[in-house]
Amino acid sequence: MNQASYPFFRVIQNHVAEAARRMDLAPDIGALLSQPRTELVVHFPVRNDAGELCMFTGYRVQHNNLLGPFKGGIRYHPDVNVDEIKALAALMTWKCALLDIPFGGAKGAVKCDPRQLSANERMRVTRRFTHALGRNIGPDHDIPAPDVGTGPSEMAWMMDTYMNSVGVLEKNAQRGVVTGKPLACGGSHGRAKATGQGVAHCVEEWAREHRLALKGTRVIIQGFGNVGGHAAILLSALGVSVVAVGDHTGYLVQPKGLDVHALSEHVRVHGGVRNYGGAELCSRDQFFAAEAEFFVPAALENQVSSHEAGLLRVRAVVEGANGPISPEGEAELTARGVDVVPDILANAGGVTVSYYEWLQNKRSERWTLEEVDAKLEWAMLRAYRRVSEQAKQMGTNRRIAAYSLALAALREGYEARGIFP
Ligand code: NAD
Numbered sequence: 001m002n003q004a005s006y007p008f009f010r011v012i013q014n015h016v017a018e019a020a021r022r023m024d025l026a027p028d029i030g031a032l033l034s035q036p037r038t039e040l041v042v043h044f045p046v047r048n049d050a051g052e053l054c055m056f057t058g059y060r061v062q063h064n065n066l067l068g069p070f071k072g073g074i075r076y077h078p079d080v081n082v083d084e085i086k087a088l089a090a091l092m093t094w095k096c097a098l099l100d101i102p103f104g105g106a107k108g109a110v111k112c113d114p115r116q117l118s119a120n121e122r123m124r125v126t127r128r129f130t131h132a133l134g135r136n137i138g139p140d141h142d143i144p145a146p147d148v149g150t151g152p153s154e155m156a157w158m159m160d161t162y163m164n165s166v167g168v169l170e171k172n173a174q175r176g177v178v179t180g181k182p183l184a185c186g187g188s189h190g191r192a193k194a195t196g197q198g199v200a201h202c203v204e205e206w207a208r209e210h211r212l213a214l215k216g217t218r219v220i221i222q223g224f225g226n227v228g229g230h231a232a233i234l235l236s237a238l239g240v241s242v243v244a245v246g247d248h249t250g251y252l253v254q255p256k257g258l259d260v261h262a263l264s265e266h267v268r269v270h271g272g273v274r275n276y277g278g279a280e281l282c283s284r285d286q287f288f289a290a291e292a293e294f295f296v297p298a299a300l301e302n303q304v305s306s307h308e309a310g311l312l313r314v315r316a317v318v319e320g321a322n323g324p325i326s327p328e329g330e331a332e333l334t335a336r337g338v339d340v341v342p343d344i345l346a347n348a349g350g351v352t353v354s355y356y357e358w359l360q361n362k363r364s365e366r367w368t369l370e371e372v373d374a375k376l377e378w379a380m381l382r383a384y385r386r387v388s389e390q391a392k393q394m395g396t397n398r399r400i401a402a403y404s405l406a407l408a409a410l411r412e413g414y415e416a417r418g419i420f421p
Contacts, residue, residue: 003079006302008087008323016094019403022394029411032419033093036086038062042132046124058110058129062142063089065104066413067097069140071351072106073147073180074154076122080109084301088147091322092351095344097406099383101355106142108133114149115271126154130161137162139176139361145354146180148300151226152192155181176361179354188357190372191350196230196298197373198349199320201380202341203235203294206316209388215239218257218292220314222246223299224267227320227347231296232260244282244290247273247299251287254279288312297324304329312338319343334397342399344406345387352379 013034020030040060045053059082062070072092075085085107093105110129114122130137137144146155155178162177181187190197207214218241221228225247232242241257249272252258259278266276274281282290288304288311295312297303298320304312309325309332316339317325323343325333333340356372359365391401 003084003300003302004081006326007083008301009083009090011323011327012087012090014327015399015403016090016407019400019407022396022400023404023407025407025411028419029407029414032414033064033407033410036061036063036089037065038136039082039086040133040136041082042129044128044132046121046128048121049118056110056112056125056129058108058132059085060108060133060136060142061085061089061106062136063105063107064093064410066410066417067104068102069104069138070106070142071096071101071103071145071354072108073145073350074150074158075107075109075147076112076114076125076149076154077109078111078113080111085109087301088322091344093410094403094406095348095351097409098344098387098402099348099352099379100409101351103143103351103355106144107147108144109147119153122154123157126150126157127161130158131165134165137177139174139358143176143354143358144178145350146226148225152180152182152187155179155187156185159185176358179357180350181357186357186361188353188360188372189367189369190376191353191357192226193230193234194353194372194376195227195320195347195350196232196234197376198352198380199227199231199296199298199318199346200234200238201349201377202318202346202384203240203296203316204238205381205384206294206318206339206341210315212293217241217294218243219294219296220244220287220290220292221296221298221320222287222303222324223297223321224263224273225298227350228296228298229264229267231298231320232258233264235294235296236260240294243292244287245273245279246284246287249274251282251284252276252279253282253286253290255291285311294318297321299324302326304333306332309333309336309338312336314338316341319346322347330399340398341384342387342402345383345398345402348383349376349380352376
């Protein structure tokens with residue numbers, strides 16, 4: 001199925017519905033959570049380096065803010081559409097609720113291919129998009145962060161544009177309008193690697209739970225960007241051998257284990273894993289069929305359908321990406337006894353450290369890397385163990401257990417507050 005016709009939002013809603021059914025959730029609460037609060041589409045002009053005027057389309061979907069300000073990344077990709085952004089926004093609501101972070105869920109995007117834009121063009125697109133969003137974002141209302149195709153530079157430009165749109169006296173209180181900023185702009189130590197770090201904690205904890213010595217195990221990783229690249233380096237430091245990787249440029253296999261630092265440098269210089277000398281080029285199918293204990297998807301949604309699930313020879317999939325497994329893929333994995341650590345748990349390290357960054361901005365503090373790392377580890381292990389326990393108690397898989405914990409947090413909030421007015 002191509003990405004445009006993949007009903008991503010419905011897939012997420014079906015997970016919610018399954019969890020709601022098992023926990024006897026009141027229909028009112030299901031109804032309240034069935035659609036996002038706001039779906040914003042903006043069209044804005046930007047001049048390219050040749051001086052031509054180009055129109056761009058941007059999105060911001062605000063799913064739910066019961067537990068706190070809307071929170072979620074900004075994606076730059078040529079194929080984005082509203083359904084995908086709705087799904088990603090909803091995932092943020094569930095993730096924050098599961099991790100007990102006082103944020104709601106949102107997601108945004110600009111339909112563009114960032115690889116085809118110069119740094120100056122990306123800056124103008126980012127600034128104009130931020131201007132178009134206007135007061136729909138804000139440090140106490142809706143807080144963007146990086147996602148696929150964006151990083152600290154885009155966050156610095158967003159912050160600067162937003163700060164310059166308010167009065168000078170309020171300017172410095174606006175720093176927390178985005179997270180994932182460079183350190184020099186009020187970013188947090190440990191944010192860049194946070195999502196990969198959270199993935200590594202889940203792999204470690206899964207191994208502990210299954211009495212498997214982590215050292216000497218193998219992992220295959222799809223996507224070698226922010227999440228996949230950091231996960232590779234952190235897992236490799238724990239003694240896990242990265243035996244196959246892949247990205248939009250191709251797939252590589254190296255049964256003896258890749259030198260992840262050298263590969264990382266290759267990706268930084270060349271923009272992808274292809275042509276890296278230390279491994280063999282292989283097909284996408286050969287990548288999925290590579291022998292390993294773990295698979296970390298860290299690219300896009302809908303990458304593992306029944307075909308890929310049938311090829312996988314791993315014991316556990318730890319979802320660095322959002323929504324990487326289709327329902328057919330999940331059914332196949334379940335039938336084959338492959339365990340899945342779901343996205344709303346496994347990749348929650350990013351939003352967790354984003355929360356820490358936001359807190360540091362609010363308090364004008366700078367935490368050390370050691371402080372951030374220790375807090376993140378505590379938060380990830382607590383959430384992991386709660387999900388494992390819930391899965392045992394409910395007799396479900398980890399995904400439905402994670403959704404049910406998140407839903408329970410929202411149910412409590414709605415029951416206490418009632419419906420306004
Ligand atoms: P990124 O842009 O840094 O990297 C994306 C990677 O995916 C790149 O290596 C790219 O080559 C690869 N890719 C793109 N299209 C592909 C294709 N068709 N086939 C194979 N590989 C492909 O993005 P990221 O921030 O690392 O995000 C990756 C995933 O993790 C996304 O699902 C994102 O929503 C999720 N995520 C990111 C964060 C974060 O903090 N950045 C947090 C939580 C979840």
